[in-house]
Amino acid sequence: STARKPLIAGNWKMNLNHLEAIAHTQKLAFALNDKDLNRVEVAVLPPFTDLRSVQTLVDGDKLRLVYGAQDLSEHDGGAYTGEVSGAMLAKLGCTFVVIGHSERRQYHREDDDVVNAKVHAAYRHSLTPILCVGENLEVRRSGGQVAHSVAQLDGALRKVTAEQAASIVLAYEPVWAIGTGEVATPQDAQEVCGALRSRLAELYDADVAAAVRILYGGSVKADNIVGIMAQPDVDGALVGGASLDPVEFVKICRFGE
Ligand code: PEP
Numbered sequence: 001s002t003a004r005k006p007l008i009a010g011n012w013k014m015n016l017n018h019l020e021a022i023a024h025t026q027k028l029a030f031a032l033n034d035k036d037l038n039r040v041e042v043a044v045l046p047p048f049t050d051l052r053s054v055q056t057l058v059d060g061d062k063l064r065l066v067y068g069a070q071d072l073s074e075h076d077g078g079a080y081t082g083e084v085s086g087a088m089l090a091k092l093g094c095t096f097v098v099i100g101h102s103e104r105r106q107y108h109r110e111d112d113d114v115v116n117a118k119v120h121a122a123y124r125h126s127l128t129p130i131l132c133v134g135e136n137l138e139v140r141r142s143g144g145q146v147a148h149s150v151a152q153l154d155g156a157l158r159k160v161t162a163e164q165a166a167s168i169v170l171a172y173e174p175v176w177a178i179g180t181g182e183v184a185t186p187q188d189a190q191e192v193c194g195a196l197r198s199r200l201a202e203l204y205d206a207d208v209a210a211a212v213r214i215l216y217g218g219s220v221k222a223d224n225i226v227g228i229m230a231q232p233d234v235d236g237a238l239v240g241g242a243s244l245d246p247v248e249f250v251k252i253c254r255f256g257e
Contacts, residue, residue: 004213007169007236008230008253009043009130010243011070011098021050022057027246029063029096032253037064042253045070046256048137051092059093068096068130071104074117076124086125097127100156100164102134102175112155123164130169130238131156132217137176145174148196153199162204166211171238177218180240189216190231197233222251229255
């Protein structure tokens with residue numbers, strides 16, 4: 001995984017108002033130095049209402065942080081009350097957009113068709129999807145984690161070209177490990193991340209498979225990140241709860257140092 005720069009992305013979920021977001025982002029910017037950021041790419045994924053504040057701070061102080069949104073509309077504009085378009089996110093300087101997070105799949109009934117439509121919407125606006133896949137506890141207990149996660153990948157990538165796919169970020173997030181304190185073992189993470197990369201090689205080619213960064217997500221903390229990052233097909237982490245503590249998040253970004 002030497003050619004792939006590790007990515008540590010903080011998913012704030014529905015936390016931090018825009019003033020708290022400014023304070024939090026300043027703490028990260030103060031703590032992370034050039035050495036850290038040469039080694040690891042660091043992203044924050046705030047609520048929509050924080051994006052303008054984060055943009056102003058990143059642009060104004062030329063911070064080497066990137067950022068993105070936690071969701072987007074599959075539509076480009078129009079009569080979709082409450083939705084936010086890819087064009088709006090691009091205008092706010094977003095690099096990334098999370099698509100198919102398990103909380104959206106569970107609480108908003110997003111299926112593979114919606115996820116696929118959102119992936120295409122992201123590409124129309126030059127946003128990089130952070131596409132989340134992962135099994136629930138029932139599927140894990142029956143040993144179906146690879147088949148389930150690969151099927152979600154197939155569904156999300158329908159009609160996505162090789163050129164588009166080469167820039168995607170995948171996140172393997174077993175649902176039973178999200179917000180539960182129950183982290184997957186490094187071997188569990190590698191099993192599915194490795195299978196996802198193999199599937200990319202089948203769907204596209206070896207170059208696409210080698211280019212794509214695959215993150216692990218699910219109760220990542222400073223004290224469990226090292227073993228996860230040591231796996232050959234794990235290129236970073238999507239961090240929920242622990243990303244709300246800037247000291248802990250910076251420790252995660254400095255994994256193994
Ligand atoms: C997430 O929601 O993407 C996540 C990984 O959450 P947590 O780190 O809190 O398990």
